[in-house]
Amino acid sequence: MLKVFLSNLPADWTHRNEGGDTWSPYDVLGHLIHGEKTDWIVRAEIILNDSANKEFKSFDRYAQFRNSKRKKLEQLLSEFEKLRAENLSKLKAMNISTADLSRKGIHPQLGIVTLKQLLSTWVTHDLTHIAQISRVMAKQYKDEVGPWVEYIGILNK
């Protein structure tokens, strides 16, 4: 879906943020890629494997500022698509049962969490970042919409 959403857009639309150290759509995409590499499936594997150590590593919220360097948005879109497809295959191969959903891992900040909560958060995290990308892109049109600005609540947040 992100490919349909963001492909072929001008860079000055996808690289702008909401000011200060907020994230652009390009930054968000790098963050989602890092999640595919180090977060969701990796943590699901920790919960489901036979090891006694159930502690997750901390997630690096700033990894994209190193990893995306010199990459074009289109590259990131392809990278995300590939990683997500691989991870959904891995998820399917896990053959997760209802009982598995209650199995637990230890989040470095939040403490004990279940596999069900982890997978629910994966979905919700996608949605929150789609909302963010849409909002950030909408805001670049704040001046262009003229008097309509008062009808579009998101522009005033």
Place this chain on the structure above:
Amino acid sequence: MLKVFLSNLPADWTHRNEGGDTWSPYDVLGHLIHGEKTDWIVRAEIILNDSANKEFKSFDRYAQFRNSKRKKLEQLLSEFEKLRAENLSKLKAMNISTADLSRKGIHPQLGIVTLKQLLSTWVTHDLTHIAQISRVMAKQYKDEVGPWVEYIGILNK
């Protein structure tokens, strides 16, 4: 993009709202369809045609509650896709020049607006409703994410 986003999802996810008289993703889709039929291109035509009357009709923000009745989400997705494709063809055929962008119409509540502002609002309006759909869908997972709720700002709005 909405087809990729919303197709084949369970109805109890796409038909739930944020409480009270807020809109579900299904409601938003009906609203976008009504916009394709009566708002953006219709108003662009009013601005660009030779008639002296440049006043737009009021947009009905509640039309979807009549028009979507008994329709499935998949039907609405196809209807929107078709209407949007037709409207983009019409837009292309208008061969809008830079000078045209300054031409004016009269919005029933906002007064004088330009074609440029109308077209910018069309894009921004899409984005604000994509953000809304994502937020409303994310909120249905508020309980499921467990302790992660504190990390996902959108769930607490």
